[in-house]
Amino acid sequence: MSEVNKQEDQLMVQIRNMNKWYGDFHVLKNVNLDVRRGEKIVICGPSGSGKSTMIRCINHLEEHQEGDIFVNGIEMASDIKKIDAIRKDVGMVFQHFNLFPHLTVLENCVLAPIWVKKVPRKEAEAVAMQYLERVKIPEQALKYPGQLSGGQQQRVAIARSLCMNPDVMLFDEPTSALDPEMIKEVLDVMIELANEGMTMLCVTHEMGFAKTVADRVIFMDGGQIIEENEPQEFFNNPQHERTQLFLSQILNH
Amino acid sequence: MINEQQPTLPAPASTIGLVGWLRTNLFNTPMNSIATIVMLYLCYLWLTPIFDWVFISADWAGTTRESCTSGGACWVFITQRIDQFMYGFYPADETWRLNVTFFAFVALIAWLIWPNLPKKGLVAAFTLLIFPFIAFVLLSGGYFGLEHVETHKWGGLSLTLVLAVVGIVAALPLGILLALGRRSEMPIVRAMSVAYIEIWRGVPLITVLFMASVMLPLFLPEDMHFDKLLRALIGITMFQTAYMAEVIRGGLQAIPKGQYEAADALGLGYWQKMVMIILPQALKLMIPGVVNTFIALFKDTSLVLIIGLFDLLAIVQAAQNDPKWIGYATEGYVFVAFVFWIFCFGMSRYSQHLEKMLHTGHGSRA
Ligand SMILES: Nc1ncnc2c1ncn2[C@@H]1O[C@H](COP(=O)(O)OP(=O)(O)OP(=O)(O)O)[C@@H](O)[C@H]1O
Numbered sequence A: 001m002s003e004v005n006k007q008e009d010q011l012m013v014q015i016r017n018m019n020k021w022y023g024d025f026h027v028l029k030n031v032n033l034d035v036r037r038g039e040k041i042v043i044c045g046p047s048g049s050g051k052s053t054m055i056r057c058i059n060h061l062e063e064h065q066e067g068d069i070f071v072n073g074i075e076m077a078s079d080i081k082k083i084d085a086i087r088k089d090v091g092m093v094f095q096h097f098n099l100f101p102h103l104t105v106l107e108n109c110v111l112a113p114i115w116v117k118k119v120p121r122k123e124a125e126a127v128a129m130q131y132l133e134r135v136k137i138p139e140q141a142l143k144y145p146g147q148l149s150g151g152q153q154q155r156v157a158i159a160r161s162l163c164m165n166p167d168v169m170l171f172d173e174p175t176s177a178l179d180p181e182m183i184k185e186v187l188d189v190m191i192e193l194a195n196e197g198m199t200m201l202c203v204t205h206e207m208g209f210a211k212t213v214a215d216r217v218i219f220m221d222g223g224q225i226i227e228e229n230e231p232q233e234f235f236n237n238p239q240h241e242r243t244q245l246f247l248s249q250i251l252n253h
Numbered sequence B: 001m002i003n004e005q006q007p008t009l010p011a012p013a014s015t016i017g018l019v020g021w022l023r024t025n026l027f028n029t030p031m032n033s034i035a036t037i038v039m040l041y042l043c044y045l046w047l048t049p050i051f052d053w054v055f056i057s058a059d060w061a062g063t064t065r066e067s068c069t070s071g072g073a074c075w076v077f078i079t080q081r082i083d084q085f086m087y088g089f090y091p092a093d094e095t096w097r098l099n100v101t102f103f104a105f106v107a108l109i110a111w112l113i114w115p116n117l118p119k120k121g122l123v124a125a126f127t128l129l130i131f132p133f134i135a136f137v138l139l140s141g142g143y144f145g146l147e148h149v150e151t152h153k154w155g156g157l158s159l160t161l162v163l164a165v166v167g168i169v170a171a172l173p174l175g176i177l178l179a180l181g182r183r184s185e186m187p188i189v190r191a192m193s194v195a196y197i198e199i200w201r202g203v204p205l206i207t208v209l210f211m212a213s214v215m216l217p218l219f220l221p222e223d224m225h226f227d228k229l230l231r232a233l234i235g236i237t238m239f240q241t242a243y244m245a246e247v248i249r250g251g252l253q254a255i256p257k258g259q260y261e262a263a264d265a266l267g268l269g270y271w272q273k274m275v276m277i278i279l280p281q282a283l284k285l286m287i288p289g290v291v292n293t294f295i296a297l298f299k300d301t302s303l304v305l306i307i308g309l310f311d312l313l314a315i316v317q318a319a320q321n322d323p324k325w326i327g328y329a330t331e332g333y334v335f336v337a338f339v340f341w342i343f344c345f346g347m348s349r350y351s352q353h354l355e356k357m358l359h360t361g362h363g364s365r366a
């Protein structure tokens, strides 16, 4: 019994037999995934394979219809209290940053700590400045998002999530809306975060990043997890035909 | 091919300055030149007599129609009755109460729209939540030794302003709630919001006012007294709320989905998300539409004349029927139009200013 508990304790995210439909369209098919505390997972796959949908189910931006999701031991239910509790533990970074354009960088960062976690403003601002320093843009704190470059905006978005002190971070193609010269500055921040032991689920096609930090790479196609392996094996010795095809496509362009 | 660095040259003199502007815009082709000259001539033909009537040969001073001899506008009609046009049948000794209320309100609004004044939140809360009661006590009286002035004595511009301000101040928050209701995920809330909006939008305001003043009393117990002005106010507010809700819904729809998702992902609750993230951005987009609705509402208040309330238009019309002043209807209507125009134009200019300010304020993009 205690053994089981300990094992469960180690699991940050558990997805069990999850199915999801958009109307008649079966978008996620019997997905199973366990993510241990501190584990870094990279998810890849062709467009429309359901990668975004899967990770968005983890913080209930999308609702699944069948199966169970546990985050940090909390079972996902349509109960608003459960959802709020889970969202406090889960940070998310979006492809298009989704910063609040009417608020300064600093206000973007302190809003949720102040209103959701009831942290005093002074304290929230100090924490925010700390994280802005870590993503290397403390000097932009009083600017508005529209005045920053894409790479800077994405780093602010990462800092904004970190300010809530999450246990797991979800990234949905964080670099695919960026100009090539800005991709590195964002990836560097993510690599640093990974080295500090953050649990991460990252949808990305940056295979260099996957090789550097991932503990496991997951390949999705047609709403299913087709293959998962540690990066070395995954890239050098893909088992599934569809994985081979996908890898040959993205590695050859 | 190699491009050499080109020197920066000043614009040709013929394209800058007033002459340049005239040349590029009004006289750039022979056809345009002819059109410009014809238009100038027509303007001259029409505008000079109007200008002459309003200003040059108008009569301003005097006390009776006998003072109007010059053939131009007889503004004596207005100046003689200006108190009535402003205050209606409000007792002359008590009109200071209207003035105090009006200037207090103007001061509050000025505080709110003047840039960089402190404590705007507090002033806004006071204006919305406490000032209406102060204004009501001042205007209606009956407390603190103030003589009670029944609402059927209210009239003129002050009544127009009461109708418009109450309508605007009530319709905006109610419209926001209704718009949020229409976009709600709760089916019953959504259905009720849709029903409310579609019913009230489908009925002309005149009908609403008739219903409020004629039909409603038929359904109420006979001894129940329900103030006519209050009924009109409720009717106007209900009606305008539906329009406001649709304008606001348009603004809400323009906010990218990512903003909702980011707020959700951070764990913000529904009201926190709406009040701090969505509405501030949406309101900025909605300014033209909201002000447009305000202006329409302001002008629509004159419809209350059909239920026997004497707003500015009604009271001026009534004065025109005074045997002493028969024949000066034009002056009356021009005056009413001018007063309405001042207020509507003011709102319009302010909204333009606000839009510009918000757009340049921070180089933000959605
Ligand atoms: N709101 C929605 N309604 C209906 N279908 C949707 C909706 N959102 C996504 N889909 C469909 O679900 C499938 C999976 O979408 P998803 O966004 O998860 O794919 P993805 O793997 O993230 O692709 P990409 O690499 O393009 O981001 C797609 O076929 C998409 O068209």
Ligand SMILES: [Mg+2]
Residues within 6 Å of the ligand: A051, A052, A053, A172, A173
């Ligand atoms: Mg996606």
